[in-house]
Amino acid sequence: xxxxxVSSDGLAWxxxxxxxxxLGRFNEYSGVEADSITVKNPETLEPLETAETxxxxxxxxxxxxVNVVRLGRLSNIRAGRNKVAFRFKEIGRCDRSIIEKYARxxxxxxxxFIRTHWAIKDGVIxxxxxxxxxxxxxxxxxxxSFAGEDRDYVEQVAEYLRANKVAVFYxxxxxxxxxxxxxxxxxxxxxxxxxxxCVMFIxxxxxxxxxANHERRSALAAAIQARKEYILPARFDSxxxxxxxxxxxxxxxxxxxxxxxxxxxxxxxxx
Numbered sequence: 001x002x003x004x005x006v007s008s009d010g011l012a013w014x015x016x017x018x019x020x021x022x023l024g025r026f027n028e029y030s031g032v033e034a035d036s037i038t039v040k041n042p043e044t045l046e047p048l049e050t051a052e053t054x055x056x057x058x059x060x061x062x063x064x065x066v067n068v069v070r071l072g073r074l075s076n077i078r079a080g081r082n083k084v085a086f087r088f089k090e091i092g093r094c095d096r097s098i099i100e101k102y103a104r105x106x107x108x109x110x111x112x113f114i115r116t117h118w119a120i121k122d123g124v125i126x127x128x129x130x131x132x133x134x135x136x137x138x139x140x141x142x143x144x145s146f147a148g149e150d151r152d153y154v155e156q157v158a159e160y161l162r163a164n165k166v167a168v169f170y171x172x173x174x175x176x177x178x179x180x181x182x183x184x185x186x187x188x189x190x191x192x193x194x195x196x197x198c199v200m201f202i203x204x205x206x207x208x209x210x211x212a213n214h215e216r217r218s219a220l221a222a223a224i225q226a227r228k229e230y231i232l233p234a235r236f237d238s239x240x241x242x243x244x245x246x247x248x249x250x251x252x253x254x255x256x257x258x259x260x261x262x263x264x265x266x267x268x269x270x271x
Contacts, residue, residue, distance in 0.1 A: 001033045003053040003074070004119045006112060010063020013055045013070060013088070016139075016196045018270045020083040021118045029112055031122030039079035049074050052125055054106075055088065056096060059113045067096045071125070071133055075165070076271060084118070087270070089167075092133035102128050141269055143169040143195035145215040147205035150236060154201055156258030157265070164266055169195060184214065191218035197229075198222070199265060201253075202244070203236035216243065232268065234261060 005021060012019065027034055037044045055070040057063065071092040078085050099106065100113070105126040112119065142161060146154045158170035169190050171178065178186065191198055198219040206212045220243045223230040233241075233250035240246075251261060 001031075001047060001051045002121055002123070002125050003048060003051060004056065004106065004108060004112070004121060005053065006056045006058055006115065006117055006119075008058040008061050008116045010057055010061040010066045013057070014063070014065060017087075018076075018085050019088055020085045022116070023079065023082050023084055025117045026079075026084050027120055028115075028117040029109070030120040031107060033122045034120035037120060039084060042079070045077045045079075048077055048120070053088070054099070054125070056099065056113070058116060069094050069096050069099050071130075090139075092130075094129070094133045098129060098132045102126060105129070139167070140169040140190070140195040141167040141197070142265060143190050143198045143215075143219075144201070145191065145198055145206075145212060145219060146201035147203055147209045147212055149205040150201050150203055153236075153253070153258050157199075157262045160259050160262035161265060164262075164271065166266060166269065166271065183211075187211070187215060188218045191215045192222045197232050197265075197268065199232045199234055200241075200244070201234050201236065202239055202241050202250075204239045207239055207241055216241070232265070 007013065007021075023039065026039060027037060030037075037048070039045070050073075053072055053074050055072070057066040057068075070088070070090050071094075072088050072090040074086045074088055076085075076087045099108070103110070103113075105128060107121050107123075108119075144154055144158060155170070155172065158168050158173065161168040162170075162173065198215075200206075200216065200219065219231050231244070231248070233244055233248060234253055235250050236253050251264065253261065
């Protein structure tokens with residue numbers, strides 16, 4: 001089983017936030033495996049989160065990446081009154097010409113390229129298509145930047161997030177992956193382009209740390225490029241941090257438990 005979602009909105013898939021499809025378009029032009037899947041029974045939607053998904057644009061759509069087809073997995077699928085909302089984790093991409101060439105292997109009829117819909121197909125995505133997919137580097141929902149002296153608090157936040165299926169960058173979760181890497185280069189990628197948000201735990205210790213300052217500079221570069229909120233400050237104290245304006249909204253951690261902060265982060269992500 002796999003899903004194919006086609007949209008006429010050329011910006012529909014250009015987001016890290018929650019995506020959506022019109023309720024009436026759900027399960028159109030599907031295979032027999034989809035007969036038991038219905039939005040009226042949320043439990044039947046769960047198999048869609050373990051199946052792979054292709055995101056396409058209609059042939060006539062306009063936008064910067066309308067010829068890009070994304071491969072990935074869905075999560076947090078939930079049906080509302082008029083929409084089916086979900087999140088998408090991209091793992092690869094290819095040009096739409098590849099999908100058009102192998103459309104029959106996907107059981108994808110020509111008219112499906114010009115109609116917004118969500119089709120649930122039988123079988124798996126063919127090897128001919130998978131071999132032509134370029135890999136997309138893993139992205140995190142949240143990157144945590146902190147000083148070692150504040151680790152006890154931050155680790156409890158990280159554990160809560162991971163337990164609630166949030167993709168979080170926390171150094172102790174990544175020990176094997178970090179082993180042997182050029183940390184200056186890799187951490188620049190994590191904090192500049194590898195996450196949707198960076199939670200910065202500001203304290204008198206944070207401002208003194210070499211690696212924290214490296215992460216802060218990368219995160220500030222990302223914030224400038226994103227032109228939207230990216231750095232989420234969380235303050236243990238009122239330490240002034242270069243580049244972080246006092247007008248930026250922050251969370252005061254005094255009296256706030258790690259679980260309470262983690263729940264707020266999850267809500268920021270739309271979970």
